[in-house]
Amino acid sequence: MTSQEWKEKGNFITINNRTVFVVDEGNHEETLVILHGYPTSSYDYYKVLPELVKHYRVIIHDHIGFGFSDKPLNYSYSLIEQADVTIQLWRHLQLKKVTLLAHDYGTSVATEIIARHNKELIDIEIGQLILCNGSMHIELAKLRTIQKLLKNKITGKWVGKLANQFIFNRNIRKIYFDKSKVTQQELDEMWFQINNNNGRSVIHLLSNYINERYFFWHRWIGALKETTIPTSIIWATHDPIAVKAIAMQLSKEIPNNKLYWLENSGHFPMLENPKNWSSSVLQSQNKIN
Template structure:
């Protein structure tokens, strides 16, 4: 049985609600001005949750309506035992959340694992199967092109068919925290308390046992590479590649390739930051995200220069 939630997570939980989609309950936060016709739709990464955005959310929601949900198997959402956790099903769940909230169009901002959900949404858009309109897409530090990524030891172990379940059972918080620090631009930029909260959200409600299944998204990145690359090449809307330059996993070569594939891409480099820029420097990350969105609302000649 899970222990009571730490106060920071309990406070976060109290701000959101659970939405029933596809037979399961998904935790959702919906903040900022409700009359915003084009909300910012955040998709979080692996193995964490929407809580990754908790420091940035007040900055984003001061200007925009912001919606963030925990994917199934993550954070405060349901973690069903008998479930595939396919990225396609995660895309189904995201769409169901947006529709439950009455969202008809919005700006997509995806980090890490979320970038693959985003590319599946783009693929459906390309096929005229996406029921919402995407006003823009921002991709942040995700290994969309897996062949260019440098996976962590934990990712490699979890991915191994026989070793993965054993590693998930025996992995301890100190190992988790040490590996997380190695992928930050500055290992001291995120507090111990922050990493403790990330661990708590990851393992609660059977989350530890779900990790070997969840890591299957890496194989899907290989299996559906052509589908998702075609979707990137076909997307003709405004795009933003927002990248922590010191990320040792989703390396700069991935960002550079995305910038060539997205025909209207703007690139924003966060020079000092690594794989979790929204936690390492929420002000810089939020500022870059909002500057891109603000630039879309100005005449082209007045748009802000890239950083």
């Protein structure tokens, strides 16, 4: 699927004076909301959306700074603010109860939302939580060199300016288990969306989320330890960044959880092994046997 075809699936909604790209498909009573990862977009789910919409109304938006959403220069790009936008979007769509699925960067937006949910600060019920390959336990993550450079206040801006598609392609391929599973077209479409709306000018600002994972560690990990929401942890076994140890630690801490392993998959299992990833998600929610 091309970026243009994906764009045609969605709509643009104004939230807090910012334009947010949203894909909203399916007509089931149950709603699955998805928070995507870094540095990509909602496009990560183009292969699995047809299966998911057989069981859910599925809503995926591009975070501010990603994909087809606004990428302003005068913006905090804090995960706190991304959570604000997410909650306001759900309210705009008049959602009352959701299953929340998050991957990578999206898992930290999710933990901020869970922190508010625990304290009854939001009026949307989260019936189920699904966490997929995110470095919430940042102290256990194996960050790539480019991630370390981008999050640095001194080097980040220059690395962002010097980044090119060759470097991007190489770094994405490295975090797949089976390098042959990522196609050149997918890489081209991902890179196009990163560049959309002058996106490379803000990519170093987006990377500050890694620093926030340290700063808000007690708030966000604490929220997972306190939550009563039934949680599924669906984890690719060969992710070189969000390693297995993170999933194992989460499984020890979250009160009501079940851990599912996805064998022979890297950091983007919904793209690398879409059938297995979809099956794991749906099985964890008792949607299929």
